[in-house]
Amino acid sequence: MIGLNLVYAVAGIAFAIFALLSVRDRRFANAAFYALITLSFLFGDMLGDVANGVLVLALVGIAASGQMRRAEAVAPAEDRHGAKVFVPALVIPAVALLGTLAFKQVPALVDPKQATLVALTLGTVIALVLCGILLRARAAEPFVAGRGLIDDIGWVAVMPQMLASLGAVFALAGVGEVVGELIGAVIPAGSVIGGVLAYALGMALFTIVMGNAFAAFPVMAAAVGVPILIRQMGADPAVVAAVGMLAGFCGTLMTPMAANFNLLPAALLGLRDKYAVIRAQVPTALPLLAFNILLLYGMIA
């Protein structure tokens, strides 16, 4: 069955070419970093947990050495292909969209859980072929250009994956239960607004710390949502769960811990201030958090 195996193979090949191009240009720290990511994509399942952990330590070592270099500046391109240049750019989302719908019809062939990622991979490959046909790009050209982009992103590229993995260690160590107990202890008994505030702000704050509302939800549900809001105050479980999760999403908008949503776009867009995207999101996140608190309070009281 086609699923993540295809996605990882294509991603692994892209990083392998980035690594080879880096070796050619004698940028050895970058080359080693991309080679390790290649190893993880292509052979991660065969390595075993400890070897994967050692691979992570090596990635961190290279990143912390400060030897990784940014891309050399390229002169801004002029508009020489006309609207044709949009075709491959639009093919990626179009194939991702149509492919997602089509692949769900053939669950035996394509893993339905990964339909969008598989379709996105297919769209990328088709776009790459179109670059050759429509724009007459030589085979190596996209990878040279893509290497420039990944060099500018640098080690931030693996930060989202690293933070997700930290979440697994936090879960094993029981960090969530401890935080939940602390928050549960500060609510005045019988106060609806106290319970709602502790639950919604707890979701947002815990998400800011963990970078992920998914990690916060089981904790806050156990500490406040289920025992106090649902059982004690008789709130509708659907409202408590759905609105609480969205309060957590408001926290995600405000934290560097959610690197893939907040730091990665800043790196990808080449912004001077790496927190610029967070700064742009906070004025939306705070009123929206207030809205969620009011909605929750209105549905309970």
Added chain:
Amino acid sequence: MWVLAGIVVIAGGFLLRFNPLLVIIVSALVTGFAAGLDPVRIVATFGHAFNETRYVTAIYMVLPVIGLLERRGLQARARTLVAGFRGATAGRLLTGYLLFRQVTAALGLTSVAGPAQTVRPLVAPMAEAAAERQGGAPEDAERVKAMAAATDTVGLFFGEDIFLAVGSILLMKGVLEGYGIMLEPFQLSIWAIPTAIAAFVIHGSRLWWLDRRLSREGRGAR
């Protein structure tokens, strides 16, 4: 209580501007030690999770296409296109994108757009070109680009939970089942709609303000 030391390491490490990857791994070790885990177990747990979450990093496979198109004038072309629309402003353009992102995410199409797929190659350069035409100062370019990325994220977050089969809905259902509370995904997703509308109104108003600011600067410059 000691397991919270890892959170202190994260906050302190980010604040003191150590390499964030180093901060993350040290936080994992400190947390693990505080919970009485041995080093090998900590490294193995981290490695296992890292291997399971590779799909997060797989998105970079689009970079060769985006990089090539940029070197062939994609962003320049996006600017030319926007210059042709008379009524296009940065705020209106991003409001349209916000709606598109919320609606597609609500249909479960979360990976159709994103910072790498759409914001860098298309949305940010278009918004930047529109802002320039409105008379925004050069230093506004950074703000407009950041706003483009922010709009993408807001649209995704407050659209996706309307879709039934998204991860967060399944997580909520699973957690509540653990307490003997049975819910259908539909009951949860319907409660994502009020906040989705509020998100559109709040972020849309900010985009309207952005337009006002840009054109005020434009008038001041003349």
